[in-house]
Amino acid sequence: MGVSVSSRRKIPAAALIRLPMYLRLLGEVTVQGMTHISSDQLAELAAVNAAKVRKDLSYLGSYGVRGVGYEVAFLSYQIQRELGVNREWPIVIVGAGNLGQALANYGGFVERGFGLVGVFDTDPEKVGSEVGGICVQHLDELSEVVQTRNVSIGVLATPAATAQEAVNRLVRAGVGSILNFVPSVLSVPRGVHISKVDLAGELQILSYYEQQKANSLSHIQATTTSSRAVSA
Amino acid sequence: MGVSVSSRRKIPAAALIRLPMYLRLLGEVTVQGMTHISSDQLAELAAVNAAKVRKDLSYLGSYGVRGVGYEVAFLSYQIQRELGVNREWPIVIVGAGNLGQALANYGGFVERGFGLVGVFDTDPEKVGSEVGGICVQHLDELSEVVQTRNVSIGVLATPAATAQEAVNRLVRAGVGSILNFVPSVLSVPRGVHISKVDLAGELQILSYYEQQKANSLSHIQATTTSSRAVSA
DNA sequence: CAATGTGAATATATTCACAGCT
């Protein structure tokens, strides 16, 4: 059967992180009845440069039509295929504390094709309780669920102290990618992907900007130097 | 009384996002009794290149000692000062749905100096209920709380449909930085910072990697086919 | 002499600008 290679090319990380946004925007314009969209229009919606949109999309292939733009439905499909989201991905959450429970209840995952098939914890208080419509299981059950439900993506939301052990278990169980909400640096074997979301860290970055503004108030004068590197 | 400029230099974004991690790691090694640390050691803990650590830290100033390393307490203090986290930052959360409630209950914010002083929603069902130890207020109250409590950072967790309006209100109320959990592209006036966390988007990126792995397993044969089909 | 701080080298990302299609 036509194996129809979904992707030979490797998409640069910087472009990859924008694909989910494009995909979402395409969904919105579809609802609005648009059948075609230009890079300029999509760029405007995404609040990025149009050349960036075109270059990002060019990593998927040449799916645009010169003089016309991109067909929304076709482009959506191609992005979905590239991201691998043209199927359901079962996920598990490890850690049923505040954040884990929150994530389990968060509708945004299911909505985009990530169905929760297990929530795990080691705390006997939590095991057996229901979270996100699912009965919290003991971490010892992780491996079985991962294997029977064919889970390759795990979400980590344990306390920092037990995070590495939880990662080890996820990896041993067969999970290949982990979304880590624990503010710790965790190690995984080669071939396993781990991406991090540091919620408090995000706020710390914002406080940097706020502080900068506060500081520059003492400057009063805002010299907007519009220096353009003009080439001779 | 010298104004003791906390920061004249502007730290590159790529370096800035690592400062919270360094700060956290320095806290950990402090607990372990270390008083000094080299860029090699910190790099190992952070799982990054040592030159990167030194360059990142160099944006703060020359706080290391050649042949010795960095004094942990002093470096921590400097990073805190640079990030502006050597003080409490009151925050508000707009949107008391699943995610908003979760974030309100998330201990990680307070732990790092971001005290929740208000949770807002427009849904009469939610207004009046208690979330994260705080009574949910109507969005109309936002402005007063922001002003009286001197809030400059807001967290956005509304439904997508009302997100832009919520942003407008935050900005009008005087909030200068927004952490956006809503998967929409939102616009803010110049001078206001908005940073985005797209939870489902993160999973979509992971599914890309998982799919890549799956594809490369089926590689095995197919050396005869030139490659991409397609083309009319 | 061990480790920083930093220029220089390299790698990656963004943007420009336009040739080439439809």
Next chain:
DNA sequence: AGCTGTGAATATATTCACATTG
């Protein structure tokens, strides 16, 4: 005519490698 796709130019980030220094 209008828009894509992409080389070339620019900007930003990472890494190397070493002179410098306590």
